[in-house]
Amino acid sequence: MGFLGRDIISIGDLSRSEIDEVLRSARRLIPVAEGSRRSDVLRGQLLALGFFEPSTRTRLSFETAMLRLGGQVITIADPLSSSVAKGETLSDTVRMLSSYADALVIRHPNEGASRLAAQVSDKPVINAGDGAGQHPTQTLLDLATMQERFETLHGLKVVLMGDLRYGRTVHSLARALALFGTELVLASPPTLRMPESVRRELDQSGIRVTEESELGRAVRDADVLYVTRIQKERFGDLAEYARVSASYRLDPSLLGQVKPKFIVMHPLPRVAEIPPEVDSSPHAAYFRQAFLAVPVRMALLSLILTGKVPVPGRG
Amino acid sequence: MRDLKVSPIRNGTVIDHIRNGLALEVLRILGVEGLGKDSTISVAVHVRSQRMGWKDIVKVENMELSPQKANAIALISPSATISIIQDYKVREKRPVDLPDRLVGLLRCPNPNCITNQGEPVESEFEVIRRKPLALKCLYCERDLEDFIPHLAPGASGTRGNGG
Numbered sequence: 304m305g306f307l308g309r310d311i312i313s314i315g316d317l318s319r320s321e322i323d324e325v326l327r328s329a330r331r332l333i334p335v336a337e338g339s340r341r342s343d344v345l346r347g348q349l350l351a352l353g354f355f356e357p358s359t360r361t362r363l364s365f366e367t368a369m370l371r372l373g374g375q376v377i378t379i380a381d382p383l384s385s386s387v388a389k390g391e392t393l394s395d396t397v398r399m400l401s402s403y404a405d406a407l408v409i410r411h412p413n414e415g416a417s418r419l420a421a422q423v424s425d426k427p428v429i430n431a432g433d434g435a436g437q438h439p440t441q442t443l444l445d446l447a448t449m450q451e452r453f454e455t456l457h458g459l460k461v462v463l464m465g466d467l468r469y470g471r472t473v474h475s476l477a478r479a480l481a482l483f484g485t486e487l488v489l490a491s492p493p494t495l496r497m498p499e500s501v502r503r504e505l506d507q508s509g510i511r512v513t514e515e516s517e518l519g520r521a522v523r524d525a526d527v528l529y530v531t532r533i534q535k536e537r538f539g540d541l542a543e544y545a546r547v548s549a550s551y552r553l554d555p556s557l558l559g560q561v562k563p564k565f566i567v568m569h570p571l572p573r574v575a576e577i578p579p580e581v582d583s584s585p586h587a588a589y590f591r592q593a594f595l596a597v598p599v600r601m602a603l604l605s606l607i608l609t610g611k612v613p614v615p616g617r618g
Numbered sequence: 619m620r621d622l623k624v625s626p627i628r629n630g631t632v633i634d635h636i637r638n639g640l641a642l643e644v645l646r647i648l649g650v651e652g653l654g655k656d657s658t659i660s661v662a663v664h665v666r667s668q669r670m671g672w673k674d675i676v677k678v679e680n681m682e683l684s685p686q687k688a689n690a691i692a693l694i695s696p697s698a699t700i701s702i703i704q705d706y707k708v709r710e711k712r713p714v715d716l717p718d719r720l721v722g723l724l725r726c727p728n729p730n731c732i733t734n735q736g737e738p739v740e741s742e743f744e745v746i747r748r749k750p751l752a753l754k755c756l757y758c759e760r761d762l763e764d765f766i767p768h769l770a771p772g773a774s775g776t777r778g779n780g781g
Contacts, residue, residue: 415732415757
């Protein structure tokens with residue numbers, strides 16, 4: 304199945320070879336994302352961003368991706384100042400956006416909102432996060448970050464740390480990594496362990512999955528540490544939150560024992576999970592990860608709107 | 619001679635082989651309010667069955683089951699069979715058969731699902747496993763294995779052509 308005109312709602316909608324195609328295309332577009340090469344492959348195309356909940360990184364990286372490829376954007380960035388605040392349904396707002404633009408990017412607090420938007424819209428819809436649901440472009444840029452560092456994802460040992468229960472994006476990432484044959488180590492507080500249903504799927508995929516509560520042991524021979532935020536609202540008892548979040552903080556001294564190419568990733572924003580001292584370490588990859596959001600989203604927009612990825616010229 | 623615990627009906631529908639104890643749920647699905655004055659319902663609960671040990675039976679006179687209601691019954695009791703009776707004879711007998719996709723039959727248990735937000739959209743579930751039955755919401759992708767509390771009012775009330 305080609306990409307032209309297609310909706311991207313869940314990472315499960317993409318096969319391994321399609322994910323590979325996006326990652327390959329994204330790498331080619333890095334110079335354009337950096338501004339050292341120019342492309343106007345999306346000139347004349349208009350992207351509508353419907354952001355029904357606040358987001359900085361995701362919205363700006365989609366806008367940047369579109370503008371860097373010569374396209375233009377219209378944005379609902381603040382639902383409180385739009386007709387949504389007057390009680391308009393998502394369906395009606397999406398119908399309007401799809402009559403104005405050539406493709407839509409939707410971020411919404413309710414799970415399944417992008418799937419609904421895709422049904423209502425006659426233009427392609429990209430899901431930019433629906434509540435605790437899917438966030439496929441985040442998974443793609445996570446994979447791109449690992450692939451840039453290690454060339455191949457196969458055989459990597461990836462530690463997923465933090466809230467593995469509620470963070471559905473970490474479930475999508477785990478499923479995608481399973482497609483590529485990585486080994487997974489799950490490091491979470493007992494109350495925030497990965498749900499059984501996801502765990503079963505991972506086990507059935509044939510990859511090696513283990514649990515390790517002691518972070519030092521988990522990272523010692525790992526390639527990637529993927530840190531997620533532990534959210535305060537998941538805890539009824541604030542003292543319990545303070546205790547758990549303190550024990551799931553990356554201790555910079557652990558980086559003294561890791562493999563040379565080891566990287567620390569985080570979808571950002573971080574709170575206290577990764578102390579600022581780690582930022583200057585060669586192992587810190589989370590800002591590179593945030594940058595790679597741009598070429599990955601460029602690749603996806605280009606594939607969906609034109610069916611191909613440009614070969615960037617000098618500029 | 620067999621001892622008939624529920625008298626035969628002339629015209630109507632017999633729902634047999636209902637999982638023991640679920641007859642009242644089947645009645646809820648049929649929606650008594652929507653029935654005409656000639657539609658008497660007979661219920662037999664805890665009946666001996668060679669195949670199942672124990673079963674329930676519901677007979678409704680002068681009513682044909684809508685596909686949506688048959689799907690709802692299949693959901694709570696996959697073992698059920700449906701017989702259409704005409705002039706005391708069984709015109710058609712078939713097991714309930716659940717389609718791969720169920721539209722508007724269940725309410726998604728996830729309160730944050732977009733189908734629970736007043737949007738003009740019907741719930742839609744996909745069968746992801748038949749034994750034991752498991753469904754997945756096509757919108758929020760949440761799994762569902764316990765159906766009775768989540769049957770949509772439309773599936774058990776007056777919607778469809780059950781009268």
